[in-house]
Amino acid sequence: MPLHIRDLSQLAPLNSALAERLARVDFPTLGHYLEEGFCDPLLRRIAGAGRLVGRAVTVRITPTDSTLLHHAASLVGPGDIVVVDCGGDRRHAPLGEVVVNALAARGAAGAVVDGVCTDVDALRELGLPVYAYGTSLLTTKLHGIPDGGLNVPVTCGAVPAGPGDLVLGDANGVLIAPAARLAAVLDEALLDDQEEPSLVADLYAGRPLGELTKATATVEKLLAAATPTENP
Structure with missing residues (x-):
């Protein structure tokens, strides 16, 4: 070249x-x-x-x-x-x-x-x-x-x-x-950084990470959707 x-x-x-x-x-x-x-x-x-x-x-x-x-x-x-x-x-x-x-x-x-x-x-x-x-x-x-x-x-x-x-x-x-x-994406990222200290504080206060991020609720929905529904 x-x-x-x-x-x-x-x-x-x-x-x-x-x-x-x-x-x-x-x-x-x-x-x-x-x-x-x-x-x-x-x-x-x-x-x-x-x-x-x-x-x-x-x-x-x-x-x-x-x-x-x-x-x-x-x-x-x-x-x-x-x-x-x-x-x-x-x-x-x-x-x-x-x-x-x-x-x-x-x-x-x-x-x-x-x-x-x-x-x-x-x-x-x-x-x-x-x-x-x-x-x-x-x-x-x-x-x-x-x-x-x-x-x-x-x-x-x-x-x-x-x-x-x-x-x-x-x-x-x-x-x-x-x-x-x-x-x-900068505004969202800066907002995330501002919220992170309170998130970490909640973890040490005993709240589960999956609850705080709603990951656990998502997993529960996925499991429910994957479970076959029994016929009445």
């Missing part, structure tokens, strides 16, 4: 109001309302801490060549999260101390790589959130292969990621989705 580069100016800017509200929600609560966008659970936080919210800057590289990633690291800005598609490679690390420092120097919020990273001790000392499948001593090179893309649709953690999508991450994993899709 030939090299395909779209200018970052074509991306919609990060909606700061939406990002601030997303930073308040418990990310797993979004899993009550969404099915798509959740990255492979094996894609884990390797460095950094806290909660990650930002705009995806997507990069697709060939398995051994990180030339395009170095170029992208020169263009990102505050709130951007670089999402790297390595073409399925799990051996060559495109992210290490120098690239991640380059991202940090430009104010980027973090990086998610559908592959591995290196220099893990330096990355943890720096503290910029980095998500990957693991670590490797084998790194990519600057071959300059005329292949890949910048700000194009990619795959990361077995989910599609588009340029300008929102990236959410914490210790549980990563979610990548269009802003409108997240906004559509």
Whole structure:
């Protein structure tokens, strides 16, 4: 596939109001309302801490060549999260101390790589959130292969990621989705979070979880429906 580069100016800017509200929600609560966008659970936080919210800057590289990633690291800005598609490679690390420092120097919020990273001790000392499948001593090179893309649709953690999508991450994993899709369920998710402390308090007060969530009533209805009715 030939090299395909779209200018970052074509991306919609990060909606700061939406990002601030997303930073308040418990990310797993979004899993009550969404099915798509959740990255492979094996894609884990390797460095950094806290909660990650930002705009995806997507990069697709060939398995051994990180030339395009170095170029992208020169263009990102505050709130951007670089999402790297390595073409399925799990051996060559495109992210290490120098690239991640380059991202940090430009104010980027973090990086998610559908592959591995290196220099893990330096990355943890720096503290910029980095998500990957693991670590490797084998790194990519600057071959300059005329292949890949910048700000194009990619795959990361077995989910599609588009340029300008929102990236959410914490210790549980990563979610990548269009802003409108997240906004559509955010109010309900925030309300759930507000109600959760009273739910937990009710549990310790002796009320069964199935009663509180009405799961027990649902099970009873299912059992009743499955029981053959005797003829009079």
